[in-house]
Amino acid sequence: METDNRQLQVKDIFSNQLVSCSWHTPLTDAVKQMKAHQVSAIFVLKGDDIAGIWTESDCVKLNFENPTFTHTPIGALMASPVHAIGIDKTLGEATIKFHQLAIRHLLVKDENKQAVGVVSLSDIVRNQGLDHYLHFRPIEDHFERKVCILKSDDCISRAIEVMKSQRVTAVLVYNQALEQYGIVTQRDIAYMVLNPDWQIPCWQLSSYPMHYVTPSDSLFDAYRLMTTKSIRHLVVKDANTHEVIGLLGLKNVLTEIETAYCSELEKVLAQRDIALQKSEKNLYLANRIIDASLDGIMITRSTGEIIQVNPAFSALTGFHDYEVLGKDPSMLSSGLHGEEYYQQMWQQLSEKGVWQGEICNRKKNGDVYVEWLTIIEIKEPYSEDVLYAAIFSDITERKNAEEKIVRLAYFDELTSLPNRRLFHDRLSMALASAHRDAQTLAVMFIDLDRFKEVNDSLGHSAGDQLLVQVSERIKAMLKEGDTLARLGGDEFVILLTEVKDIDGVVSFANRILQQLSMPFELGEVCVAATASIGAAIYPEDGLDSETLLKHADVAMYRSKEIGRNSFQLYKASMNARSLERLSMLSRFQSALENSEFELYFQPLQCLTSSRINSVECLLRWQDPNLGMISPAQFIPLAEELGLITQLDKWVVNRACEQMAFWHSQGAEIRRIAINISAQFLSQGDLALTVANALTKHRLKGQYLEIELTESSFISNLHEAKMQLKQLKSLGVSIALDDFGTGYSALSYLTKLPIDILKIDASFIAKIPDEYGNSEIVSAIIAMAKALNLQVVAEGVEKPEQRQFLQKLGCHTLQGYLFCKPLAANNWMNFYNSAKLTS
Numbered sequence: 001m002e003t004d005n006r007q008l009q010v011k012d013i014f015s016n017q018l019v020s021c022s023w024h025t026p027l028t029d030a031v032k033q034m035k036a037h038q039v040s041a042i043f044v045l046k047g048d049d050i051a052g053i054w055t056e057s058d059c060v061k062l063n064f065e066n067p068t069f070t071h072t073p074i075g076a077l078m079a080s081p082v083h084a085i086g087i088d089k090t091l092g093e094a095t096i097k098f099h100q101l102a103i104r105h106l107l108v109k110d111e112n113k114q115a116v117g118v119v120s121l122s123d124i125v126r127n128q129g130l131d132h133y134l135h136f137r138p139i140e141d142h143f144e145r146k147v148c149i150l151k152s153d154d155c156i157s158r159a160i161e162v163m164k165s166q167r168v169t170a171v172l173v174y175n176q177a178l179e180q181y182g183i184v185t186q187r188d189i190a191y192m193v194l195n196p197d198w199q200i201p202c203w204q205l206s207s208y209p210m211h212y213v214t215p216s217d218s219l220f221d222a223y224r225l226m227t228t229k230s231i232r233h234l235v236v237k238d239a240n241t242h243e244v245i246g247l248l249g250l251k252n253v254l255t256e257i258e259t260a261y262c263s264e265l266e267k268v269l270a271q272r273d274i275a276l277q278k279s280e281k282n283l284y285l286a287n288r289i290i291d292a293s294l295d296g297i298m299i300t301r302s303t304g305e306i307i308q309v310n311p312a313f314s315a316l317t318g319f320h321d322y323e324v325l326g327k328d329p330s331m332l333s334s335g336l337h338g339e340e341y342y343q344q345m346w347q348q349l350s351e352k353g354v355w356q357g358e359i360c361n362r363k364k365n366g367d368v369y370v371e372w373l374t375i376i377e378i379k380e381p382y383s384e385d386v387l388y389a390a391i392f393s394d395i396t397e398r399k400n401a402e403e404k405i406v407r408l409a410y411f412d413e414l415t416s417l418p419n420r421r422l423f424h425d426r427l428s429m430a431l432a433s434a435h436r437d438a439q440t441l442a443v444m445f446i447d448l449d450r451f452k453e454v455n456d457s458l459g460h461s462a463g464d465q466l467l468v469q470v471s472e473r474i475k476a477m478l479k480e481g482d483t484l485a486r487l488g489g490d491e492f493v494i495l496l497t498e499v500k501d502i503d504g505v506v507s508f509a510n511r512i513l514q515q516l517s518m519p520f521e522l523g524e525v526c527v528a529a530t531a532s533i534g535a536a537i538y539p540e541d542g543l544d545s546e547t548l549l550k551h552a553d554v555a556m557y558r559s560k561e562i563g564r565n566s567f568q569l570y571k572a573s574m575n576a577r578s579l580e581r582l583s584m585l586s587r588f589q590s591a592l593e594n595s596e597f598e599l600y601f602q603p604l605q606c607l608t609s610s611r612i613n614s615v616e617c618l619l620r621w622q623d624p625n626l627g628m629i630s631p632a633q634f635i636p637l638a639e640e641l642g643l644i645t646q647l648d649k650w651v652v653n654r655a656c657e658q659m660a661f662w663h664s665q666g667a668e669i670r671r672i673a674i675n676i677s678a679q680f681l682s683q684g685d686l687a688l689t690v691a692n693a694l695t696k697h698r699l700k701g702q703y704l705e706i707e708l709t710e711s712s713f714i715s716n717l718h719e720a721k722m723q724l725k726q727l728k729s730l731g732v733s734i735a736l737d738d739f740g741t742g743y744s745a746l747s748y749l750t751k752l753p754i755d756i757l758k759i760d761a762s763f764i765a766k767i768p769d770e771y772g773n774s775e776i777v778s779a780i781i782a783m784a785k786a787l788n789l790q791v792v793a794e795g796v797e798k799p800e801q802r803q804f805l806q807k808l809g810c811h812t813l814q815g816y817l818f819c820k821p822l823a824a825n826n827w828m829n830f831y832n833s834a835k836l837t838s
């Protein structure tokens with residue numbers, strides 16, 4: 001079957017010769033018209049409408065016995081209704097209609113439903129180019145075996161009777177005399193209506209000579225014979241006996257073609273249905289998948305028009321489908337990508353048919369989000385058109401998480417500064433380029449002094465604020481290419497690139513110290529911070545990042561040792577000190593066990609009586625290898641190692657023991673002062689330790705003085721207050737040591753049971769010459785007097801200092817001017833001579 005022919009329409013083949021007559025037309029006139037136009041059917045009009053049809057085959061139904069039958073109005077004989085087909089229908093559709101209604105003629109109507117012609121099944125068959133179907137089909141299976149043969153002198157009424165009773169469309173007539181067959185067909189009978197004489201012999205009406213075929217001949221040969229001879233029937237004879245065995249009508253041939261055509265058509269239609277069902281099923285599945293997808297999907301035409309979006313698209317962008325369909329995808333654009341970005345996208349799409357990447361788009365509510373987008377080019381089947389399917393997922397959260405992970409991995413969360421890892425990376429890179437370009441680098445270690453005190457006294461959030469502000473101040477001082485990192489806690493490190501000379505590094509460090517000395521506002525409180533800074537220089541102090549950092553750290557420790565708030569450049573000798581420090585750490589524990597600690601005693605002189613007022617215990621560590629180690633070195637170590645309490649307890653006992661001994665020797669010393677660390681006070685058993693020691697050495701509490709610094713009260717004022725109260729109840733005096741160096745929060749003086757104020761030696765060192773210091777000292781003395789506190793001036797070395805303090809009414813002095821700290825065995829000699837001179 002040829003596709004092109006199947007696409008032919010009724011209008012291409014129909015006959016516009018619409019032979020019609022009115023309903024009242026007598027039968028004879030109707031047949032006359034049919035004969036004149038050589039057609040086998042006539043349409044019957046009622047008014048302007050076609051009401052029925054009368055065909056040649058209807059003639060055998062006529063009542064020939066009625067003498068007036070020829071005058072019967074055609075309307076009374078016609079068949080109705082008349083089936084019609086639209087002029088635009090295909091031949092396939094027309095064929096199906098013929099088949100379903102079992103008819104052979106269809107009225108053709110135009111677009112306005114007006115009858116414009118007629119189409120017969122024969123017309124269709126002739127126009128289908130189906131001749132080849134007949135080639136391989138023998139007549140055998142298709143001819144009418146029921147053949148009625150009349151004698152030539154049988155009258156025509158007999159032929160009509162046979163046609164009617166045997167339901168055949170033609171009868172054969174045998175003329176014995178001529179030994180010939182002739183044929184009488186329905187058409188011959190129909191034309192008899194014009195001249196009715198039912199008694200004439202059949203031979204008179206029959207057509208002859210007949211043409212013959214055998215059952216093995218092909219239908220194609222038979223069909224060609226009929227068309228070339230313009231006949232509609234062939235006689236079928238047995239090939240061997242030459243006996244007439246049947247009749248082959250044009251109708252039989254056409255029926256075979258119709259059947260083949262129809263079955264072919266049905267097959268094609270069935271295949272089309274299956275294909276349609278399959279594609280419908282595929283379409284359904286595709287739509288379900290698109291709808292159920294968690295990824296947003298948007299399908300656009302090549303013109304850019306959006307033709308489909310799925311629910312996930314709406315969920316992700318906030319746009320409903322009706323808000324985007326028919327519009328351009330640029331409505332989602334964030335405006336963050338330039339022309340070039342889209343150009344590259346389209347270029348890759350046209351080259352590879354697919355594009356993938358991250359893109360920032362904008363939601364309906366204006367939020368910009370990052371999506372992972374895949375665009376696929378889809379060529380539409382049977383069409384030149386191209387569609388694009390965009391499949392995307394919102395990866396904003398993933399991107400944020402990734403960024404956060406990177407931030408956490410490389411940046412300090414509190415200050416947003418690079419962390420240790422990133423610093424190492426940058427330092428390694430800077431070292432590589434410094435090596436290549438023969439440049440100098442500096443690594444600077446910064447550690448805030450007494451940061452713990454800020455944290456303990458003002459709380460962690462104030463501590464955090466201080467760290468942030470410190471980082472901001474230092475950052476503001478950096479050049480491009482330099483890095484400030486936070487290594488943790490209060491430790492910062494700076495990488496200075498393109499260092500021209502060492503002086504530059506020194507002045508930079510001093511500027512940092514100066515910047516940090518300016519007050520920081522932490523909420524309602526204002527504090528000043530100091531720092532200890534150390535620096536190591538590449539290439540002099542180290543060639544790799546590890547060595548440089550280690551040496552900068554050593555230099556920083558040296559700054560701490562020399563009294564904090566200072567800067568030190570690394571020197572090779574420092575390394576030795578740092579090793580010393582390490583060895584000290586390991587030696588410390590055994591020193592306690594081996595009684596390598598010893599108390600020295602420094603007397604305090606009453607300024608009015610010049611007598612020894614009291615004596616302060618000062619701890620010494622006599623290491624067999626390292627020699628005498630100063631408490632300024634080992635006390636912070638003991639604090640670091642958590643051994644300070646143990647050490648302080650030892651001092652309390654040893655001091656009580658010494659005092660009891662002196663008393664037993666008749667020495668009149670009013671008080672022995674003991675330094676107690678903040679850690680010990682905060683542990684809560686200081687008073688108990690003191691009470692036990694007093695009991696043990698049968699000493700009264702009044703002979704004991706406990707020296708504390710402000711930092712002791714900061715961490716837990718409540719606990720400190722309790723302990724001090726208990727000490728007071730034992731009769732012990734409380735002294736506030738190093739006054740003026742810490743926060744000097746005057747409120748402690750009124751809140752806590754303090755008896756003595758010890759003015760820090762750093763103030764005394766600058767009196768009486770330095771204006772400002774003298775003022776501070778005189779103010780402290782005046783204030784102490786007003787609060788009824790005793791005042792001790794520490795570190796008095798010069799007679800003019802003593803005179804100045806005396807003038808201000810200071811009670812007591814301590815210092816080398818009067819006496820240096822003495823070992824226990826030297827004490828009695830000094831005491832006795834001092835007694836004599838006082």
Ligand SMILES: Nc1nc2c(ncn2[C@@H]2O[C@@H]3COP(=O)(O)O[C@H]4[C@@H](O)[C@H](n5cnc6c(=O)[nH]c(N)nc65)O[C@@H]4COP(=O)(O)O[C@H]3[C@H]2O)c(=O)[nH]1
Pocket residue numbers: 602617618619630631632635648651675676677707737738761794795796797814815816817821
């Ligand atoms: N330049 C100078 N210095 C003077 C003068 N007069 C006294 N000194 C020194 O000043 C320090 C006074 O002790 P501190 O302020 O309590 O400061 C003490 C104290 O805070 C701590 N310390 C000493 N012994 C102990 C102890 O047994 N326990 C605890 N927890 N800390 C102690 O170590 C610090 C340092 O002690 P030392 O090195 O013995 O240093 C002592 C003393 O030798 C002077 O005229 N000029």
